[in-house]
Amino acid sequence: MSGKARTAPPVVTRRTVLVGLGVAALPGLAGLSGCSTPDGAAPGPTPDPSGTAAPDDVLRAEAYGQELALAERYTAARASYPKLREVLAVGDRHRLYAAALAGDASPTASPGATRAPAKRTVLAELGRAESEAAEQRLAQCRRAADPELARLLALIGAGCAAAAAQLGGSRG
Amino acid sequence: MADPAALQNALAGAHAAVYAYGLAGARLTGTDRARALTAMAEQRRVRDRLLDLLTGEGQSPTPAAAAYDPPFAVDSPAAARRLAGLVEDRMAGLLAAAAGATDGSARTWAAGAAQACAVRATTWTGTAAVWSGEA
Numbered sequence: 001m002s003g004k005a006r007t008a009p010p011v012v013t014r015r016t017v018l019v020g021l022g023v024a025a026l027p028g029l030a031g032l033s034g035c036s037t038p039d040g041a042a043p044g045p046t047p048d049p050s051g052t053a054a055p056d057d058v059l060r061a062e063a064y065g066q067e068l069a070l071a072e073r074y075t076a077a078r079a080s081y082p083k084l085r086e087v088l089a090v091g092d093r094h095r096l097y098a099a100a101l102a103g104d105a106s107p108t109a110s111p112g113a114t115r116a117p118a119k120r121t122v123l124a125e126l127g128r129a130e131s132e133a134a135e136q137r138l139a140q141c142r143r144a145a146d147p148e149l150a151r152l153l154a155l156i157g158a159g160c161a162a163a164a165a166q167l168g169g170s171r172g
Numbered sequence: 173m174a175d176p177a178a179l180q181n182a183l184a185g186a187h188a189a190v191y192a193y194g195l196a197g198a199r200l201t202g203t204d205r206a207r208a209l210t211a212m213a214e215q216r217r218v219r220d221r222l223l224d225l226l227t228g229e230g231q232s233p234t235p236a237a238a239a240y241d242p243p244f245a246v247d248s249p250a251a252a253r254r255l256a257g258l259v260e261d262r263m264a265g266l267l268a269a270a271a272g273a274t275d276g277s278a279r280t281w282a283a284g285a286a287q288a289c290a291v292r293a294t295t296w297t298g299t300a301a302v303w304s305g306e307a
Contacts, residue, residue: 151272162300
């Protein structure tokens, strides 16, 4: 791990408190700030048109854009179906994920309207989108050079997979 | 290439997870009990893969403790489900850290296993954690 202060490996005593599972819990997403945000750019990392961006920057920008797009889908669904507000709150995570990828604590929503699908399919479609996002984050994790970026992408992928599971469970 | 500390942390977590499912399974019945036993088998597989990875790195794997104290009394099915959800959530975070600390097939496995844990955590608790392992 890249120089972050980590808890020492757990000492195994005769009885170890199960909470010890958290020994390697997030050291704080603040540690991610300042990572390769282009100078003077809008909130997130953007693909480098000159094609000279480091591969990790490309991955970061790609994942960032995908997370914001997913956040927009939830925004559109919520606007169309206010009664689903509670179940759709699971999508709030995508702005946090985009922010973490951007190294920015307060990302600005990207403009642009997204049309919500029909009510009876909106949860199923968002669930599929979450599953796809989990696959995308996994693929990006595999390609990341920076261990901290790989860990972030793995965590975001876990969050997307969990959101897919929650949406799947709430459909019935 | 792997950072052994993250793998050791995940292994310590997997040992605890297997133990926790023993506690939880004892308080569950029917479908939930079957689910707990399946999840325990999954955590054993996670543990064994981590053991292999550490041994392959020439490391001495963290041994399991003789016993683990749960963070709250596991005296009801609800408490058992809560413990299972907590364990899976923590494991997702630990495996994501392991993914960051490895590369190649080990990283692919760890990131996929982190997702599987996050899904199981959600199944137990009904709520998808935003950042696994944070609580």
